[in-house]
Amino acid sequence: MALFYRSLALGIILTVFAGVTVYLALPYVWTPGPKRDLAQVIGDPELGKYEARLGGCFSCHTDVKNNGVPLAGGRVMTTPFGDFRTPNITPDRETGIGGWSLADFTQAMTQGIRPDGSHYYPAFPYTSYNRMNDQAIADLKAYLDTVPPTHNKIPSNNLRFPFNIRRGLSVWKTLYFDPKPWTNHEEKSAKWNRGAYIINGPGHCVECHTPRTLLGGLDTRQHLKGLPKGPTGEKIPDISADPKSGVGSWSEGDLMFLLKLGLTPDGDAVSGSMAEVVKDSTSHYSIQDFKAVITYLKDPGTVK
Ligand code: HEC
Ligand code: HEC
Structure with missing residues (x-):
């Protein structure tokens, strides 16, 4: 009997251990795409404003319903997985993206990765934005830097289990996300x-x-x-x-x-x-x- 309990205990410990290992390893299942280095690219805020139009950033990042400041976030996006609350992307240092470098921004837009290394949900369409060219991304960042900083703390997303497990996104990204900038089809105009x-x-x-x-x-x-x-x-x-x-x-x-x-x-x-x-x-x-x-x-x- 004692042996039985001992092996049961061992089994449980091993299972928990395996579970914890998988859990901890999860964010690293996905291999990021080739790193895009924009250090030499100078962004133009005027062109960036147009890029923000092309990308429809205002629609999602403005809480129009509650007269929110443009790009200061807080819009609720209702999905079958629960409610997203879009982040503040004005350059406020505390509640927005004021402290971000161009490299941080590029990584978010093209790899769907936060500065702290965690994954974004594809409710943020980086799955398309990764195809943008380097100049467009640098222009967009230059424009966002010129927007008045707005202090607006956004409550976190309210997603249902298991969709609230951010680390699980690496599995989804492995299946469906292969970041690469757009390359022209030579045979077309x-x-x-x-x-x-x-x-x-x-x-x-x-x-x-x-x-x-x-x-x-x-x-x-x-x-x-x-x-x-x-x-x-x-x-x-x-x-x-x-x-x-x-x-x-x-x-x-x-x-x-x-x-x-x-x-x-x-x-x-x-x-x-x-x-x-x-x-x-x-x-x-x-x-x-x-x-x-x-x-x-x-x-x-x-x-x-
Ligand atoms: C957020 C979701 C969404 C995005 C993004 C989106 N569309 Fe649409 N689109 C819709 C919906 C919903 C309708 C139907 C609207 C209606 O019936 O009143 C529609 C309708 C259309 C229609 C009319 C088709 C018809 O038969 O009436 C065209 C054309 C169109 N979209 C093109 C585009 C283009 C081009 C883009 C990208 C620039 C785009 N859409 C992006 C949701 C979207
Ligand atoms: C369809 C809605 C949608 C559109 C359009 C959209 N975003 Fe977002 N964006 C989101 C959501 C939702 C998140 C948060 C995702 C998460 O919680 O993982 C996000 C996150 C971000 C972040 C990360 C902010 C942070 O604090 O971590 C940046 C930067 C960003 N978006 C920039 C942009 C830019 C620039 C555009 C336009 C080119 C844009 N977004 C268009 C929905 C959108």
Whole structure:
């Protein structure tokens, strides 16, 4: 009997030990992508302001409902995993990102890693932002440095178990996140490549418009094909070039109207999260970027 209890105790100790080891090792399961060194890149705040528009940073990082200061965070994002509260990304040193270096910012945007080494949830679309080019990231940081610092302490996320275990994210990242900057498809025009870069990179359109696999990775075989219930709980339309289910039969003018004014060819105004995307992001596009995005939507093909 004593032997039985002794081996049982040993078994329990070993199990606990194995569990603790796995738990401690979890954050390191994922191997980060190649380190991006932006030390030599000089950011321009004016261009960075435009990058913030392309990236839609204002929509998520402003608590519009409670008249929050732009970029000072606190917006509640309700998801099936629980509620996120977006961080303050103004340069306040205590409650914002005022103490961050360009290297810290680059790591957050391209690897989804916090300065303390822990992982971000992909509710922060670094899964798309990692495709942004070095200059764009440096410009964005230069712009964020010029925003008035706002002291606004954000309460922590309120996620359900087991989604509240941040270290578990490394497993998800191992399965679904392979960071790499955008590289041009040589056989395509510069205009197409710019459009592809925006839609798959800063514009993060894929995050809503591309269906996901069971564990929440983008199902790239169904690029931009829409889904009955997107990350925001809404029905997300197909915006592939399919003439029936997608926007293949829309004219360039139709697409322009949608992106600039949020009006569909039937004259309806887009609603929900797309209304925000239009207001905070696409309506600010330069004429070249409208043309680029429209060129790409007419022929999105596959993306490497
Ligand atoms: C779809 C909503 C969404 C958009 C769009 C978005 N973010 Fe965020 N962002 C988040 C969430 C949610 C977090 C926190 C994630 C977490 O808790 O792991 C976050 C975290 C961050 C952080 C880390 C802050 C900290 O204190 O650790 C930075 C920096 C950041 N975002 C910058 C940006 C920039 C720059 C843009 C625009 C290019 C942007 N975000 C667009 C949702 C968003
Ligand atoms: C946060 C989620 C989200 C993001 C990000 C997003 N969309 Fe949408 N989009 C929607 C939703 C929801 C609708 C449907 C709106 C409606 O029916 O009122 C929509 C509608 C559209 C439509 C109209 C399609 C139709 O058949 O009516 C187009 C075109 C479109 N989006 C393009 C884009 C582009 C381009 C981007 C990136 C710049 C983008 N979307 C980013 C959620 C999103």
